[in-house]
Amino acid sequence: MRPPLDDIALDTVFREARTHYGFRPEPIGEATLRQLYDLLKWGPTSMNCQPARYVFVASEEGKSRLMPALSEGNRDKSHEAPVTVIVAVDTRFYEHMPKVFPSSPNARDRFAANPDKASDTAWRNGTLQGAYLILAARMLGLDAGPMSGFDNAMVDEEFFSDGRYKSNFLVNLGVGGPDSRRPRGARLAFEEVAEVV
Amino acid sequence: MRPPLDDIALDTVFREARTHYGFRPEPIGEATLRQLYDLLKWGPTSMNCQPARYVFVASEEGKSRLMPALSEGNRDKSHEAPVTVIVAVDTRFYEHMPKVFPSSPNARDRFAANPDKASDTAWRNGTLQGAYLILAARMLGLDAGPMSGFDNAMVDEEFFSDGRYKSNFLVNLGVGGPDSRRPRGARLAFEEVAEVV
Numbered sequence: 001m002r003p004p005l006d007d008i009a010l011d012t013v014f015r016e017a018r019t020h021y022g023f024r025p026e027p028i029g030e031a032t033l034r035q036l037y038d039l040l041k042w043g044p045t046s047m048n049c050q051p052a053r054y055v056f057v058a059s060e061e062g063k064s065r066l067m068p069a070l071s072e073g074n075r076d077k078s079h080e081a082p083v084t085v086i087v088a089v090d091t092r093f094y095e096h097m098p099k100v101f102p103s104s105p106n107a108r109d110r111f112a113a114n115p116d117k118a119s120d121t122a123w124r125n126g127t128l129q130g131a132y133l134i135l136a137a138r139m140l141g142l143d144a145g146p147m148s149g150f151d152n153a154m155v156d157e158e159f160f161s162d163g164r165y166k167s168n169f170l171v172n173l174g175v176g177g178p179d180s181r182r183p184r185g186a187r188l189a190f191e192e193v194a195e196v197v
Numbered sequence: 198m199r200p201p202l203d204d205i206a207l208d209t210v211f212r213e214a215r216t217h218y219g220f221r222p223e224p225i226g227e228a229t230l231r232q233l234y235d236l237l238k239w240g241p242t243s244m245n246c247q248p249a250r251y252v253f254v255a256s257e258e259g260k261s262r263l264m265p266a267l268s269e270g271n272r273d274k275s276h277e278a279p280v281t282v283i284v285a286v287d288t289r290f291y292e293h294m295p296k297v298f299p300s301s302p303n304a305r306d307r308f309a310a311n312p313d314k315a316s317d318t319a320w321r322n323g324t325l326q327g328a329y330l331i332l333a334a335r336m337l338g339l340d341a342g343p344m345s346g347f348d349n350a351m352v353d354e355e356f357f358s359d360g361r362y363k364s365n366f367l368v369n370l371g372v373g374g375p376d377s378r379r380p381r382g383a384r385l386a387f388e389e390v391a392e393v394v
Contacts, residue, residue: 001223001372002338009206010336014239026198034387041384042211044331046345048382054391062394100383124324124345124366131328132211134241139207141199148243148321169321175198185245186297187238190231194251197259
């Protein structure tokens with residue numbers, strides 16, 4: 001085994017990282033969002049299928065389109081966050097298969113012919129990529145606040161009216177304030193969730 | 198913003214990390230698997246629900262139960278890997294809500310009364326946790342090979358016969374050999390997957 005990464009890395013990504021409920025008013029420029037994508041894009045997906053899509057909602061106008069779909073408890077912090085990302089999936093992600101997985105020339109047609117398989121693949125891998133986004137943001141010095149308390153149908157109608165993309169979950173990005181965290185929730189013990197066979 | 202983590206961290210987790218298709222025969226002890234869980238468990242889930250379950254298949258006997266369910270192309274490398282993790286979801290994860298999210302005393306009953314919401318929550322968050330496992334393994338010096346090419350129903354029948362847990366995907370863990378990687382697949386460009394509004 002390689003040696004583990006140092007404590008700063010383990011703390012930043014997992015051990016000391018926290019979901020934030022309030023953000024400082026420092027904007028996040030497009031250059032940072034591109035850096036974020038250029039890091040998370042290397043995370044693995046099945047057959048390199050990369051079904052996640054990202055709408056970075058950064059402007060006042062964009063926020064005003066998003067706010068009505070959020071559950072009340074998610075509005076203030078999302079209005080405050082410099083960026084709220086809509087992590088979505090492309091239901092026709094397989095149209096890119098000839099480019100992203102050229103070693104399997106039939107992949108596109110096989111997904112097109114099997115909507116259940118395509119949907120499972122889109123949601124599983126699009127969700128993995130959403131997790132990569134959360135952890136990549138932390139690695140780049142941002143705080144993340146993922147949320148699923150919103151009306152997916154409203155977001156889809158407002159942002160993805162042609163029906164091809166579907167919203168999965170949201171992630172606030174910014175620099176959290178010192179008082180913007182809640183007490184840490186209990187984690188299940190190894191014995192409750194794991195087995196070695 | 199905090200400064201980003203150093204190049205070693207960014208390379209290890211994302212930029213130079215690769216899916217491996219072959220592994221050295223060095224065993225992974227239970228202490229390392231516990232370390233892995235003690236890192237990934239801090240990753241965020243909705244309402245701290247933690248629906249993922251993990252079967253670490255490490256023994257010859259365990260592997261022989263798993264192999265028949267794998268697609269042919271996944272067998273040799275999974276037999277060789279010191280550990281293959283079955284990342285599963287607990288369909289009744291909400292029974293732990295009183296412990297993991299005590300601030301919402303009705304959470305357990307609300308999930309129990311809404312099977313669609315419970316299922317969405319289990320799969321979305323269980324998949325996020327699977328991604329945390331992949332990246333946490335890399336941070337600890339392991340290589341990971343995630344796979345979805347297997348028969349979920351066969352795995353569920355063999356390992357989760359009471360029907361409560363459902364397999365999501367598999368992850369080989371070990372130290373990859375130098376020739377065990379394939380050429381890196383193309384990633385979609387920012388313009389193809391992202392929008393700033």
